[in-house]
Structure formats: C-alpha cells, structure tokens
Amino acid sequence: MSTHTHGPEDPGTDAPVAAAEPANSEASTPPVAPTPVSIPKTLLWWGHGLLRVVVFGYLMIYGWSKLTLMQMGGLDYSAALYAFGEKSPMGLLWSFVAYAPVFQFLSGLVEVLAGVLLIWRRTSWLGGLLGSFAMGAVLLLNLLYDVPVKQLALFLLIACALILLPDLPRLYAFVLGRATPPASIPRPVPWPRVHAVTRWIFSSLAVLIALSPLLVFQEMAPRSEETPLSGVHRVVEDTAEPAALLVEDGRWREVAFGRYVLREETRSMTLRLANGVLHEGRYRHIGDDEIEVSLNPALEGDRPLAQEAEETFVLTWTALDDGRIHLVGEGLDLVIESDPELRYLYDRGFSWAPGPPINR
Structure with missing residues (x-):
C-alpha cells in the first residue's frame, strides 16, 4: 500500500490551519453581534x-x-x-x-x-x-x-x-x-x-x-376669615307673626353663616325654618354692614351639587353690644344669637389629658 503525505493545504489534516497565527489577532475574534431587541x-x-x-x-x-x-x-x-x-x-x-x-x-x-x-x-x-x-x-x-x-x-x-x-x-x-x-x-x-x-x-x-x-x-384653596356673622345662630326675637299651622310657618328659626371664603368671595350658609325646612345657600359681604344672600330651593331628595338660587336678597346686619346680631331686610326684622349647643362640635377642641369620654 502506497503512503500519501498530506500537504499544508490539505483539508484532511488534523492540525488546525490557524494555529500559527497569534492568539490576539483581530482576525481570529469574530465581532460581537448586538443583542437583539425583544x-x-x-x-x-x-x-x-x-x-x-x-x-x-x-x-x-x-x-x-x-x-x-x-x-x-x-x-x-x-x-x-x-x-x-x-x-x-x-x-x-x-x-x-x-x-x-x-x-x-x-x-x-x-x-x-x-x-x-x-x-x-x-x-x-x-x-x-x-x-x-x-x-x-x-x-x-x-x-x-x-x-x-x-x-x-x-x-x-x-x-x-x-x-x-x-x-x-x-x-x-x-x-x-x-x-x-x-x-x-x-x-x-x-x-x-x-x-x-x-x-x-x-x-x-x-x-x-x-x-x-x-x-x-x-x-x-378656600381660606378661613372669621367675621361677627360667622357661626351658628338661633333666632331669639322676630317681629313676624307665627302661622296658624306649624307646617306653614316660614319664619327663620336657626341660621349658620360660614367662615370659609369660596369662589367669587362667597361663603356658605344654611337656614332652618320654623316648619323644619332646610335651605342651603351662599352669602357675601357687599359693604361694611350688608350681605347679599342667595338661597337654594328647600333641601329635598337627590339634589345636584350645583344649584341655581331660588331667591336673592340683601340684608343689613348690626352687631349689638350684648353680642347678638340684628338682621333687617326683605321683610325680615329679627335678632339672632350664637347657640353653643348648635356649635358644640366646633368648640370642643382637643385635650391630651385623660378624662371621661364625651361621646354625644
């Protein structure tokens, strides 16, 4: 059997062709492909x-x-x-x-x-x-x-x-x-x-x-501004005559004037009549001793957030020496005074000292 010697270019040889090249040759290191984006x-x-x-x-x-x-x-x-x-x-x-x-x-x-x-x-x-x-x-x-x-x-x-x-x-x-x-x-x-x-x-x-x-x-944001009107008041004097039936008595019984100034310099208010009907509304000061009152319809059912005023009128108020307030205007002539029981929640305040619970 004749012997055959493989040449350097013979692909059948077991020796690597590139073995003679330097290890740090750029030709021996393929470029790194960018990581594909998922x-x-x-x-x-x-x-x-x-x-x-x-x-x-x-x-x-x-x-x-x-x-x-x-x-x-x-x-x-x-x-x-x-x-x-x-x-x-x-x-x-x-x-x-x-x-x-x-x-x-x-x-x-x-x-x-x-x-x-x-x-x-x-x-x-x-x-x-x-x-x-x-x-x-x-x-x-x-x-x-x-x-x-x-x-x-x-x-x-x-x-x-x-x-x-x-x-x-x-x-x-x-x-x-x-x-x-x-x-x-x-x-x-x-x-x-x-x-x-x-x-x-x-x-x-x-x-x-x-x-x-x-x-x-x-x-x-609303800002708080106290005035002599701000608070919860009960009517203590009224020149108007009571109605024959309580359900028809539309005189003022209690009124609350808010302290937070809202849009257009108005403040919130609520009015409870003698017959129990509640009116929500707003008021704003238009002078040193005058306020413009806008009352919404009587509170009833699912009323919307925004309501049109049912009536608007002007009242003149005077702070009396005894702390009460005299209101005149729109057929009204009455005196109101702050009621501590109606505003108990606002006046209670905070106390760190232990004591009997006030859960009323």
Missing part, C-alpha cells in the same frame, strides 16, 4: 411607562386637591344645621374628613408621594406599592359611602398593582428574608443616545408638573 417585551415596557404616566396624573390631581383642602374642604359652620338623617352617605364621609384637616392633608400627601415615586423606573415599584394601599383605601370608602367614582378608584388600584408586578418577585423575596436578585432596569428606548436625552427630559418635566400645583391650587 419587540414584545419592549412594547410591554412601553405600556408600563404609559400606565405610570396616567396614574401619575390622577394621583397629582386628587393628591394635591387633598393637600390644599380643596376636595373635602374644611367643616364649616353651615354644616351644623343638617340633621344626621338628612345627610347622604357621601356627605357624611365628606364631613368626617373635613372635620380633621390633618387627616385630609396626610391622605393627599400619600397620594402625591406615590405619584412622584412613579416618575423614575427605579422607584416605580415603591410608588406602585404605596399607590395600591392608597387606592385600596379610597375604593373601600367609595364603596361603603356610595361615592360615584368607584370605577376610577378600581382602575387606579389595578393600575398600581400592574406597575408593581415586574418587581413583585423581588419584593416577595425581601419579605421572606431571602436574597433579592438585582433589579432589572429596562430600556424602552433602545437607542443609547436617544435614551440619554429622553430619560432626563421626561423626568424633569414630570417633576415640574408635580410641583406646579403649589402655585395653582393655593390660589383656589
């Missing part, structure tokens, strides 16, 4: 970012309206004349929150903080967690007190939970005391140069939006 995953992160934007907007609106006491306001004197049974469930909730401004402020602070944490991806999980607790409480109150925005509260709760979802395994491991894997920071914008610009533009714009209500809401 389009479905990128779209999911785009949806995640869009959801954060939507929730951020709602949390800023509702959070700042509570921080500035605009949503529930303050519990004004005009609320004193409502009988407990005349309240709607939503009105009862509003009065409960309005009585404690600190509670309303802290509720708004939680919502604003949750919204701010949603601005950055690294903290969005904490914003989603905080927002889930806040919106869960809001949804529960809306369900129990029949507040109309139940669907919106449910949407925000689900949205906050979805924002938290990508980081839920890490949070679960942390709660169980296990080692938490490093956070996966996605890049919805796959182009590094574009991402370097957009990451700062969007976050800076969001911070400006989060702080802008400091200027807007402060101008719209």
